[in-house]
Amino acid sequence: MSDVKLICDKSFSEVDQEVVDCFIEFQQALIDNDSDRLNEIVLDGVEFTNLIGKAQSKKEFLSQVTEEILVFTDSEILDPTILFDDEDTASLIATVRLTIKFYGNDRKMISNNVASFQKTDGKWHISKWDT
Template sequence: MSDISIILDKKLNTSQEEVLETFKEFLEAMIEKDDEKLYEIMDDNYILTHMSGKRQTKEEYITEIMDGTLNYYKSKIIHPRISFIDETHARLIADVELDAKVYGIKGNWTMNSEVFMKKIDDKWFLNQWEN
């Protein structure tokens, strides 16, 4: 059983499904603390903006996942809307529910998320996540 669930309110086309699948793989890697997968799927210029406004680079974010500062247990992607800026840039907007222990605080958070991805050599990479 997957720790990621998706609630869709409309059918996605193949390109949109590819973007959503990449985001799902990213969330799974966060939960599983799979640093190899995180390094693979995140663009080198990745920036995460937490709900608090704190901004982190790819390296900072992966480090805090691996050292136990950030612990993720389950996630739900709610009504994702995926659009394409051009052939190599996509934007995913969704409520993302996370069951997590973050900076010592355990809880369930629902974040109104905006995720930007870019396609390089036919593969999608996470570039930015705004919460």
């Protein structure tokens, strides 16, 4: 059972759905605190912009997740839009409602997300995530 809900009335093309599915997998890996899956989905060198606007490296962000400083408990992705620069680069733009614990404090957050994707070896990977 997934802790990530896609709330959307749109139907997606096959390639659009691949990008959406990658983002859902990423969100679920955050919730599951699955560092192996996160390392697989997120490209090296990725920069994250967190909820307070601070830029973090992949290593910094993932250490906050694996050390349970940031604990994701559920995610709702609202009406994503997929844009392609070419066949191997795409962006997903959506409002995301997250429930997280940050240093033990429960927070429900709604943020506008832009996730960038790069297709390598036939699979989509996250190359940037701004919340």
